[in-house]
Amino acid sequence: MQQRIAEAAERLGYQPNPMARGLKGGPSGLVGMLVADIRNPFSVAVMHGVEQACRAQGLSLMVCNTDNDPVLERQHLALLTSYRIEGLIVNAAGRHSEPLAELASDGLPLVLLDRSLEGIAADEVGLDNNLAIDMALDHLTEQGYRRVLFVTELPTRASSRQTRVARFESECPERQLAGKVLSLDLDDTTCLDHELSAFLDTPDGHPAAILCGNGQVTLAVTRALQARRIPLGDTGLMGIDELDWCQLVTPGVTTLAQPTDAIGQAAVEQLRDRQAQPIAPAPRHLRFTPQLIPRGSTRREQSASTTDETSP
Structure with missing residues (x-):
């Protein structure tokens, strides 16, 4: 009988349905992932x-x-729980979420990616944001920059952005850097252009650099600098998050690359560990070290020599 069933399954191309199996009460084999903005390159890479x-x-x-959208969040969580997911990985917008808090209190294995959520005691996996800012400022200082503008999306809802801003503001004086933070809505290009002009047109003689808080900010700032025909290197540009196009823009954009595959894999391992432990330990926070990828956008000497060679 077993042989006949196996032959029939092979002939018909039968595949087990984990959703149906989960609805019958067995392990579903399903892991849910909730993403705040799937357009964010970081979210796609971690996914x-x-x-x-x-x-x-x-x-x-x-x-x-x-x-x-909190309404969409509630709908998606209801859908995921209806399929009896075995765990949930959340890259949240940063606001408090009652549905997520209820799932966590009910014992569903839950891992937070990149951002903490108030009122939810769960494992967290993400970048060591303090170390990332330290590495960025150390690199810019070594390259001779003395004024740094940190451009970030609005940090009010994202704990990772808040951490980076706080670290930047505390560490600039330690390195004798003149630091300024620009928090903005990336859709407001007029504000970005105005603030970049005010920063770059300050004639104090000190070399200036721009540090971008994530890949989306790096793209917006690069476009704005290109529109102004500002040579990279003379004006430094550095971004947190490595994107494919960063090595293609002349002379290349310096980045701090997040180990996104390792972060994603660690999140799944945390879920499996939680499933295996009937008595849940205290929440664990795993922080990963970024990789510095230096390119021409933070090499002042290269920019100067390139300008000299191309001058008429």
Whole structure:
């Protein structure tokens, strides 16, 4: 009988349905992932690491994008729990979430990616943001820059952004840097252009650099500098998050690359550890070290020599 069933399954191309199996009360083999903004390059890169880790452990991944909408978040969470997911990985917008708090209190294994959430005691996996800012400022200082503008998206809802801003403001005086923070809505290009002009047109004679808080900010600032025909290197440019195009823009954009695959895989491992422990330990916070990828956008000498060679 077993042989006949196996032959029939092979002939018909039968595949087990983990959702149906979960509805019958058994392990579903499903992991849910809630993403605040799927357009964010960081979210996509980490998602790849999560999917790889799930596949290696025989799990299936269900991804839901909330678009920072609390109504969508509630709907997606209801959908995920209806399929009896075995764990949930959350890259949240940063606001308090009653539905997430309820799931965590009910014992669903939960891991927060990159950002903390007030009122939710859960494992966290993400970048060591303090170390990232220290590495960025050390690099810019070594390259001779003395004024630094830190451009970030509005930090009010994201704990990682708040941490980076606080570290930047505390560490600039330690390195004798003149630091300034620009928090903005990336859709407001007029504000970005105005603030960049005010920063770059200050004639104090000190070399200036711009540090970008994430990949989306790096793209917006690069576009603004190109529109002003400002040579990179003479004016420094550095971004947190490595993107494919950063090495293509002449003379290349210096970045701090996050180990997104490792972060995603660690999130899945945290979920599996939680499932294996009937008595949950205290929340654990895993912080990863970024990789400095220096390029021409923070090499002042290269910029000066390039300008000299191309001058008529």
